[in-house]
Amino acid sequence: MSFPTSKQVNAHDIRRYVLCYGLALVSVATAFGWARLFLYFHLPQPFTSFAMSAIAITFWYGGAAPGILAAVLSIFIRNYLFPENVNLLGRVGYNTAFIVFALLMIGVRRRRSNLEVKVAGRTAELTRTNEELSVEIAERKRAEDKLRQSETYLAEAQKLTHTGSWVWEVDGRGASYLSEEWYRVYGLDPRRGVPGWEERLQRIHPDDRARWKARIDGALSEKSEYEVEFRILLPDGEVKHLHTIGHPVFDPAGNLVRFVGSTTDITERNQSEEALRQAQADLARISRITTMGELTASLAHEVNQPIAAAMTDANTCLRWLDRDQPDLTEAREAAARVVKDAARAAEIIGRTRLLFKKGTPQSELVNMNEVIRETLALMIGDMSRFSISVRIELADDLPAIAGDRVQLQQVLMNLMANSIEAMKDTDGTREIAIHSQPGQNGQVMVTISDTGVGLPAQQADQIFDAFFTTKPNGTGMGLRISRSIIESHGGRLWAANHLPLGASFHLTLPIHAEAQE
Amino acid sequence: MPTQVKAKMIAIVDDDELMRAALQGLLKAVGLRAQVFASAEEFLRSGLQRETGCLIADIRMPGMSGLELQAKLNAERCCIPTIFITAHGDAKMRLQALRAGATEFLTKPFDDEVLLENVRAAIES
Numbered sequence: 001m002s003f004p005t006s007k008q009v010n011a012h013d014i015r016r017y018v019l020c021y022g023l024a025l026v027s028v029a030t031a032f033g034w035a036r037l038f039l040y041f042h043l044p045q046p047f048t049s050f051a052m053s054a055i056a057i058t059f060w061y062g063g064a065a066p067g068i069l070a071a072v073l074s075i076f077i078r079n080y081l082f083p084e085n086v087n088l089l090g091r092v093g094y095n096t097a098f099i100v101f102a103l104l105m106i107g108v109r110r111r112r113s114n115l116e117v118k119v120a121g122r123t124a125e126l127t128r129t130n131e132e133l134s135v136e137i138a139e140r141k142r143a144e145d146k147l148r149q150s151e152t153y154l155a156e157a158q159k160l161t162h163t164g165s166w167v168w169e170v171d172g173r174g175a176s177y178l179s180e181e182w183y184r185v186y187g188l189d190p191r192r193g194v195p196g197w198e199e200r201l202q203r204i205h206p207d208d209r210a211r212w213k214a215r216i217d218g219a220l221s222e223k224s225e226y227e228v229e230f231r232i233l234l235p236d237g238e239v240k241h242l243h244t245i246g247h248p249v250f251d252p253a254g255n256l257v258r259f260v261g262s263t264t265d266i267t268e269r270n271q272s273e274e275a276l277r278q279a280q281a282d283l284a285r286i287s288r289i290t291t292m293g294e295l296t297a298s299l300a301h302e303v304n305q306p307i308a309a310a311m312t313d314a315n316t317c318l319r320w321l322d323r324d325q326p327d328l329t330e331a332r333e334a335a336a337r338v339v340k341d342a343a344r345a346a347e348i349i350g351r352t353r354l355l356f357k358k359g360t361p362q363s364e365l366v367n368m369n370e371v372i373r374e375t376l377a378l379m380i381g382d383m384s385r386f387s388i389s390v391r392i393e394l395a396d397d398l399p400a401i402a403g404d405r406v407q408l409q410q411v412l413m414n415l416m417a418n419s420i421e422a423m424k425d426t427d428g429t430r431e432i433a434i435h436s437q438p439g440q441n442g443q444v445m446v447t448i449s450d451t452g453v454g455l456p457a458q459q460a461d462q463i464f465d466a467f468f469t470t471k472p473n474g475t476g477m478g479l480r481i482s483r484s485i486i487e488s489h490g491g492r493l494w495a496a497n498h499l500p501l502g503a504s505f506h507l508t509l510p511i512h513a514e515a516q517e
Numbered sequence: 518m519p520t521q522v523k524a525k526m527i528a529i530v531d532d533d534e535l536m537r538a539a540l541q542g543l544l545k546a547v548g549l550r551a552q553v554f555a556s557a558e559e560f561l562r563s564g565l566q567r568e569t570g571c572l573i574a575d576i577r578m579p580g581m582s583g584l585e586l587q588a589k590l591n592a593e594r595c596c597i598p599t600i601f602i603t604a605h606g607d608a609k610m611r612l613q614a615l616r617a618g619a620t621e622f623l624t625k626p627f628d629d630e631v632l633l634e635n636v637r638a639a640i641e642s
Contacts, residue, residue, distance in 0.1 A: 304625050334546075340535065387579050
């Protein structure tokens with residue numbers, strides 16, 4: 001808005017004054033002219049009525065001051081230009097009439113001004129209201145757009161996550177809201193109307209129906225949240241795995257009125273989890289085979305020992321028997337040694353037989369101390385061959401954990417094999433220390449430390465990566481698999497440098513819930 | 518045959534108890550007496566190396582290995598005819614042992630006749 005300059009104001013005012021006062025002069029002059037014209041035709045002299053019209057017009061269009069000027073001019077004309085046949089009393093009468101008329105017109109004029117002000121005010125008010133209204137309308141439209149957009153985003157998110165949302169009323173168990181994605185998950189057409197309780201129940205896999213119903217009945221009676229995993233069976237035979245979470249909603253009086261919740265299609269997730277489990281089982285089996293491969297040399301040596309002894313003892317026995325005079329006492333002694341040798345061979349085979357077993361991981365209550373002793377029995381041959389001494393400190397009160405004994409044995413075997421590998425070319429002390437203790441937060445902790453070459457510098461974390469190896473013919477899978485096994489048991493496996501030399505591997509496993517009590 | 522037994526004795530060094538017993542039993546069956554040692558260190562500590570006419574030793578043992586024992590004896594100018602018996606001897610190890618003066622390098626399980634021939638040759642030399 002720009003304000004007019006003073007020069008403009010003056011020019012505007014002057015023009016207005018000229019027009020208004022000019023109007024007074026012109027209107028009164030016109031009234032005088034008309035009166036003169038009437039007189040010329042000898043018509044009754046009508047100046048007074050013409051003058052009043054002139055005054056009224058000037059007041060209306062020109063304003064109060066020009067109106068008064070018109071009244072004064074009229075009085076003047078009445079008195080001096082039409083002086084004939086009017087006495088003093090008539091003159092006063094005419095003048096009074098003009099003055100009263102002028103006063104009346106001033107009143108009318110004021111009324112008009114007030115009215116104009118009021119109208120202007122009302123108009124301004126109306127304009128303001130109108131503006132406010134349009135602003136509100138715009139805001140409402142924006143909000144609506146936003147809402148529509150967020151609804152689109154929500155629908156998109158539901159689509160991406162295969163999650164439908166819903167609301168169902170406790171009374172009659174009818175659904176009062178089902179999202180588009182819900183219909184898609186259930187394979188129902190929203191145009192065919194909201195499916196009733198029975199229709200929804202029919203969709204659920206017959207084997208899961210009772211469980212699903214029981215869970216919802218339970219939530220209804222307990223007025224609690226519910227969560228249920230179940231399958232649905234579509235008419236085309238497709239089976240989907242769903243996961244539903246329901247949340248109770250209460251009215252102000254505390255009555256359960258409805259459930260609000262979501263249903264997610266977890267078929268794909270289940271499948272990939274199953275694939276992962278399968279892959280882990282395969283990996284564990286492969287690692288077992290790999291470990292077996294590595295162990296074969298050691299096993300051959302171990303078994304070879306008693307076999308060689310048995311052959312020698314058997315030959316000795318024959319020698320005693322083949323004499324001219326067989327020495328049965330000596331022969332019996334030699335034969336007894338053969339039995340002992342064979343027993344030793346059988347024992348070695350027996351210890352390792354467990355490792356050959358194929359199968360899914362078996363969960364049982366396991367005492368880690370036993371696993372350590374069993375594994376040590378398998379590895380002790382290797383250790384002694386490389387002149388490695390073993391120090392074990394096992395906690396007497398070690399709680400049991402739940403796990404797969406063979407897998408855990410594999411992890412320990414792997415860690416011990418690594419320690420042996422790290423020490424076999426070092427001079428000085430060669431010691432492997434195995435330590436078990438109840439750890440913090442319901443855990444069992446096992447530590448295996450050695451006096452070997454230690455962890456590769458700056459690569460302490462990488463040793464757990466797949467295919468990372470420092471051995472000339474290592475697969476780089478041992479520690480990777482070990483960590484995967486420990487993590488699948490809910491535990492952790494990590495490495496650290498062992499001071500003053502060597503490395504230490506720590507593993508924690510959660511204590512079995514029953515053992516914890 | 519007792520007449521063939523000389524003052525020099527036969528030493529068996531092996532960490533495996535069954536193997537020690539088997540070797541000792543075999544030698545006994547042909548009338549030879551042998552002393553057994555569970556480790557190279559035990560043999561060295563016994564101070565009997567100068568009187569040993571034949572040494573039967575394992576290669577891989579906790580502590581000092583058979584080859585290390587041989588090297589140590591050679592360094593002490595105590596050259597005992599040595600027969601190595603090992604569970605997994607490779608060609609390289611065999612060559613190393615024979616170069617250092619071993620009379621025989623046998624792989625388990627071994628032919629008892631071959632062993633006895635070597636033992637006899639050693640103690641008769």
